[in-house]
Amino acid sequence: MAARNTARKRAFQILFEGDQRGADVLTVLADWVRHSRTDPRQPPVSEYTMQLVEGYADHAKRIDELIAQYAVGWTLDRMPVVDRNILRLGAYELIWVDETPDAVVLDEMVQLAKEFSTDESPSFVNGLLGRLKELKPSLRREA
Numbered sequence: 001m002a003a004r005n006t007a008r009k010r011a012f013q014i015l016f017e018g019d020q021r022g023a024d025v026l027t028v029l030a031d032w033v034r035h036s037r038t039d040p041r042q043p044p045v046s047e048y049t050m051q052l053v054e055g056y057a058d059h060a061k062r063i064d065e066l067i068a069q070y071a072v073g074w075t076l077d078r079m080p081v082v083d084r085n086i087l088r089l090g091a092y093e094l095i096w097v098d099e100t101p102d103a104v105v106l107d108e109m110v111q112l113a114k115e116f117s118t119d120e121s122p123s124f125v126n127g128l129l130g131r132l133k134e135l136k137p138s139l140r141r142e143a
Contacts, residue, residue, distance in 0.1 A: 029054070
C-alpha cells in the first residue's frame with residue numbers, strides 16, 4: 001500500500017500546484033510526467049497518480065460544488081489551499097473510486113492534512129469527508 005500512499009501524495013501535490021499557479025491540473029500532470037521521463041532525479045508518476053488527477057479533472061466542477069455545499073462556515077476561496085486540494089482529492093476517490101475502501105480514503109486524507117496543513121486541518125478534512133461518505137449513495141445517483 002505504500003505505492004498507493006505515494007500516488008495520493010503526488011496527486012495532491014499536482015492539484016495543489018495547479019491551484020497555486022492557476023493552471024489546469026492536466027497540464028501540471030503532463031509537466032510532471034515529462035520531467036520524470038527527462039530528468040533521472042525526478043521520480044516516475046505512477047498510473048494511480050494519473051488516474052486520481054484525471055478523475056478529479058473529470059469531476060472538478062461537481063467536487064467543488066460538494067465541498068462548498070458541505071463545508072460549514074467556509075467558502076471554497078477562503079479555505080486553506082492545502083485543505084481545499086486534499087478535500088478535492090479525497091472527494092474524488094471517495095465518491096468515484098470503488099476499489100478503495102472509504103475508511104482508507106478518509107485515513108489517507110487525514111494523514112495528508114497532518115503532514116501538510118494546520119493542526120485543525122485533520123479534523124476538518126475528516127469531518128467533511130465523513131459527511132460526504134454518509135451521503136455517498138445519493139451523491140453517486142446525482143453524478
